[in-house]
């Protein structure tokens with residue numbers, strides 16, 4: 001199976017924040033942003049694997065900046081690493097200034113998707129080839145995030161999280 005670059009999976013969704021999507025402070029409701037991230041990340045995972053994909057885990061989300069009503073929000077997703085049947089996807093969310101058009105990073109998320117066949121059984125996927133410095137950093141740290149996610153969901157024992165343990169015992 002031929003590897004694919006992270007860039008090949010890149011997916012960008014741009015949309016605005018409408019009144020029905022806000023909280024009482026008139027900022028974007030968190031669940032709405034999670035859904036937009038999930039949608040972009042699912043497309044990125046599908047582009048990488050050319051398979052049906054399902055969300056296996058939301059590994060991390062940081063709502064660093066509120067996103068006001070009427071903002072233009074761009075969600076950009078890229079596969080950061082492919083394992084056997086699962087993929088880690090990084091999602092960056094940006095807001096755009098109406099007058100200058102300048103973009104500010106508002107939030108980010110890390111999701112895990114699994115490629116499955118028509119019966120929902122996990123299937124093997126191509127390798128991910130990181131190219132830029134940022135893609136390489138995200139690729140290198142992905143295994144310990146996978147182990148942390150599996151540990152938190154009770155799917156592996158602490159003794160199996162070797163990469164994660166090594167990170168904490170590094171000099």
Ligand SMILES: CC(C)(COP(=O)(O)OP(=O)(O)OC[C@H]1O[C@@H](n2cnc3c(N)ncnc32)[C@H](O)[C@@H]1OP(=O)(O)O)[C@@H](O)C(=O)NCCC(=O)NCCS
Pocket residue numbers: 054055056057083084085086087112114116120122146149150153155
């Ligand atoms: C995701 C799903 C396919 C995994 O099935 P499973 O029987 O646990 O399969 P496996 O144990 O073989 O795991 C498959 C892969 O997912 C990874 N995985 C499973 N749970 C994970 C988690 N919580 N975090 C990170 N990776 C996870 C495994 O490590 C494995 O990766 P690898 O093959 O690349 O090494 C299955 O749980 C499922 O269909 N869940 C529902 C998905 C869904 O409907 N999502 C939408 C939410 S409503």
